[in-house]
Structures are given as C-alpha cells and as structure tokens.
Amino acid sequence: MRVLITGGAGFLGTRLARTLLQRGQLCGAPLARLVLADLGRPADDLCADARVQVRTGDLLAQLDALMAEPYDVVFHLAAAVSGECEADFDLGLRANLDTTRALLEACRRQAARGRVARFVFSSSVAVFGADPALPLPEVVDDRTLPTPQSSYGIQKFICEQLVADYTRKGYVDGRAARLMTVSVRPGRPNGAASGFLSGIVREPLAGLLAVCPVPPETRVALASPATTIAGLLAVAEASREDFGGRTALNLPALTVTVQQMLDALHAVGGDEARSLVRFERDPHIERIVGGWPARFSSARAAHLRLIPDGDFREVVLQYVRDHPQAVTNRQALRLAG
Template identity: 60%
Template sequence: MRIVITGGFGFLGRQVAGALLERRTFRGTPIDRLVLADRFVPAASPVADDRSPSSSSRGGPVVDVVQGELTDRLHELFAEPVDLVVHLASAVSAECEADFDLGMTANVDTTRALLEAARTQSAAGGPVARFVFSSSVAVYGSDPALPLPPVVSESTLPTPRSSYGTQKFVCETLVADYTRRGFVDGRVTRLMTVSVRPGKPNAAASGFLSGIVREPLAGVPAVCPVRPDLRVALASPRRTVEGILTVAEAERGSGPGELDGGVPVNLPALTVSVAEMLATLRRVAGDAVADLVTVAPDPAVEAIVGSWPAVFDNARAAALGLEPDPDFASVVRDYVADHPEAVTAAPLAATGRAGRAPID
C-alpha cells in the first residue's frame, strides 16, 4: 500500500499523515510507504523525522518526501504504483482572488495533472488509484438570481462567488468524470472552514476565524474583518481529518457507512456566529484576552466569506458515521489540548489555571 499526500507539510497534510502513521493500515491493508509531496519542506518536522527506512523496522510505514512543484514531480510520485492520493495542496481563497493565474495553475492545472498521472497508471495495467480531493464550502454562493436555500445539502446547485470556489468546483467536476470513466476511484470532500488552526496566519479569506481565537490565546491582538452577527460553518481540525479519512476508506454502496454514488460529501458543519465565537473566548479566557480582538469590517473579506452558506444538512456525512463538533467551546478545548505550547500563561491567568482553559 503506497499513499501520496499532496500538501503533505501543510497543516492538514501533517494531520492526515500523522493519523495514517498512527493507524499503520488503510482499509485493513498495511501501509508500506507514505509519500509527502509539497513545495516547501521544513528542516525539522515530526512527520519528516520518520522518513527513513528505519521506521519500517519499528512496524510503521516508510515516509518518503518529494519537494517541488507537483507538476514537475509527477514522475517521482508515480515512479511506483500509487494506491491512494489525498490531494490537499491548494492556493487559498484570498490568494486566488488577488491572482487569478496563480489559482488556475495551483488548483485546476495541478489537479488535472495529478488525475492524468493516475489515469496513465491505470491504463498501463497498474492499480486504479483512490483519489480524494479536498474541496470547499466556497463552491456555494448566493447568486442574486438563484439565492441559496436556508439549509444547504449536496443537492444544492453550487454557484461560487469567488475564483477559489469556482476552481474547486471545476476540480470536483473533473474528479467526477475521471471516476465515471473508470480512470480513478474519486471521492470529493467539501471542507468547512477549519478552526482553530495553529501556527501563523495564512492568506485564506477565512483565516481570521482561527486568528480571532489563536492570537488572543497567545497574547497577540487580532482583527475581526466581518460583522459579529455573521454566521459561518466550521469544523475542528480533528473532525476534518476524521472526515477526510472516513470518505477515503468508505466502500461504495448504498448501505450504512457506504459511499453512495459519486456525489461529493459535505463534511459536517457546526453553525456559529462570530459573536458566539468571541463570547466563547471571553468565557474561556477572560475579558483581557477577548478584548485583544478588534472588529474592523473589511468589505473584500465580507464579500467572500459572507457568500458562503452557514447551515448544512449533514445527513450524507451522518450516513458515514460523521458528526459535527457539538459546540464552539469543544473546538477551543481541542485547540488548547492539542497545542498547549501556543497558549501563553499570562492571558489565561484570569481563569486561575494558567496554561489551560476551563471550558464548560
């Protein structure tokens, strides 16, 4: 079993890789090699530390690292048979809106090149690769002539209102057709906004939905660029990784826990307003921390994030055994538990438990 993860050193890529290394199997088959492909590879990474063949002597997969532009490294990725591709590499929303050509190259052209490489493999008698594509809630948008329904499901027509959403929808359609033709076994997961992400801010329009929690918990001011009453659809990193791997492993069929047809799966969404997020932060960490957030609406960010739906019918995901986060307090709890080094003692001193947040 050989698995390729694109964007392997991005946040979600590392999380998916870590989960697979912990499981050591995929659909009951031992994972022999895990290939992490990315433009940038950090000098030190918990995942990269397992790249040597010695990891196999400990009973785990060998981790290979392929660095560079994906379209230039396809020969390395497919030098040996690939059983599963988890395609997470992507230019993000604000980047694509600012630079149309970047988005088309990084999102559409790269995805098609990967699909073609997988098609070539199967045409040569190799395995038909499972191809898991990470799409986005951004494929939906409220067109003035065709407004979104109050509750969105996979049967709702995507009408993206950003270049990023359009590019993701184009790729979804390509994956569906390559699957229909038997070139790959494609699966599309539509990700909700992932919050709370650790680390540095990225160029995603939705990045503030992590920043307004992450930065204050580290004692750093943050700006909220949307009105507080805006409702959004979120998923914690834990639930997102669970969703990606569940869709990847699901057998095709119409029974419980099976993937019915080629329709994308909207991963489970927690609906919450920005005001509720800030109130949770205040309850968790106190006034001094919450007051580090300044509301300063940015029309460009509001136009993108405000076009996305906030309320989803989670029935299709639930049929696979997936559920949304129960509330935003649990999302913050996960972040504090998973990244204690990013939560400073000073901001949490008011809680009486420095370094940990008491969350009811």
C-alpha cells in the same frame, strides 16, 4: 498500502500524516509507505519515520518523478487558498486547476497499467454561493447546486467534476469531500479569506492582537481539525455504495456566529483574551465570507457516521490541548489541562 498526500507539509496534511502513521493502516491494509509532497519540508517527526518519503518542490513540476511508482490512495490537499486566488488569477488556475488535472492524468496512466488509485480530493464550502438566478436556500443539503462566487470556489467545483468524470471512466476511484472552514488552525495566518476565523482565537490566546473583518452577527460553518481529519479518512475508507455516487460530499458543519466564537474565547481565555480582539470591517472579506452558506444538512456524511462538533468552546479547548506551546493564556491552559 502506498499513500500520497499532496500538501503533506501543510497544517491538514501534517495532521493527516500523523494520524495515518499512528493508525498504521488505511482501508484495512498496513501502511507501508507514506509520501508527503509539498513546497516545503514536513515536520521533523514525520521526516524521521522510516515509512515516510519526502518530496519537496512545485507539485506540477515534479509530477512525473512523483508518480513513477503507483499509489493505492492519493489525498490531494495541495491548493492555493481563497484570498490568493482572488488576488492572482493565474496562480489559482495553475495551483488548483492545472495541477489537479495533471495529477488525475498521472493516476489515469497508472490505471492503464492495472492499478486504480483511490483519489480523495479536498474541496470546499466555497463552491456554494448566492446567485441572482438561483439564491442559496437557508439550509444547504446534499442536493443543493453549487454556484460559486469566487475564483477559488469555481476552481474547486471544476475539479470536483473532473474527479467525478475520471471516476466514471474508471481512471480513478474518486471521492471529493467539501471541507468546512477549519478552526482553529495553528501557526501563522495564511492568505485565506476565512483565516480570521482562526486568528480571532489563536492570536488572543497567544497574547497577541487580532482583527475581525466582519460584523459579530456573521454566521459561519466551521469544523475543528479533528472533525475534518475524521471526515477525510471516512471518505477515503467508504465503499462506493456508502459514499453514495460520484458527487462531492458535504462534511458536517457547526454553525456559529462570530459573536458566539468570541463568547467561547471569553469562556476559555477570560477578559485577557477577549480584550485583544477588535473589529475592523473589510468589505472584500465580508463579500467573500458572506457569500458562503452557514447552515448545512449533511445526510450523506451522517450515513458515514460523521457528526459536527458539539460547540465552539470545546473546539477552542481542543486547540489549546493540541498546541499548548502556542498558548500563553494561563486560564485557557488551566481549563484545558
């Protein structure tokens, strides 16, 4: 089994790579080679594994060399994030749309040589939005029509359709998974409009100030890193019949308000952590995040035995257990211990 992860040095790519290496197999076949492609170099432990090959540099520029050998499974995680795409339209088109189409074309050339890759595309809840002609329902289900209201969401939706059509033509065995906002992400803040949904937990637990740009009653749909990786793997390993067609699948979501997130932070980190979060509203972020749906009914995901996280307090504790070196809050470390 030869597997490619684009965005392999990113947070989700790194976690997916470690999970695959630990499992040692995918789709019932032994993992022989794992290729990690990204702008930067992956973590040292990944580079040290004999099964890992590292390809650094611009993905679009290196595709010919990267795809010189065939792959059994491609996880396409690399993307410019929501805030970046709104700020730089050309960047979003190149990083999200042009690169995805070029990668699909490379897989099409591979298929012409007799080897059809399973292509797993990481889409986003940002494909949904409220349109005056088609308002969002209170609960988004698997039949809800996407009407994205951001460049990032539109680019992801276009790519979903490309994956579906390349699958229809037999060029790839494609399946797109719509990821919820992943919280709590470790590391430094990125340019995503949803980045504060990790920052208001991650920074206070490290003894740092955090700013929340939306009102406390704002509802959001979240998934922990573990739940997200489980979803990507389930989508990759599902049969075409179990996946349920070519349309993108909504992964399960935990619906919480920002206030409930802060209550969970207080339950884990106490007054010390909670006092480090202040509200400073940002109309731009409010508009983007407020346009995303917060409640989902994901029957197709349930068919794959995927379930949402139970509560946000456990999500916070998951972060502390996974990244104790990034946490200075002693109460949180004691509770997670």
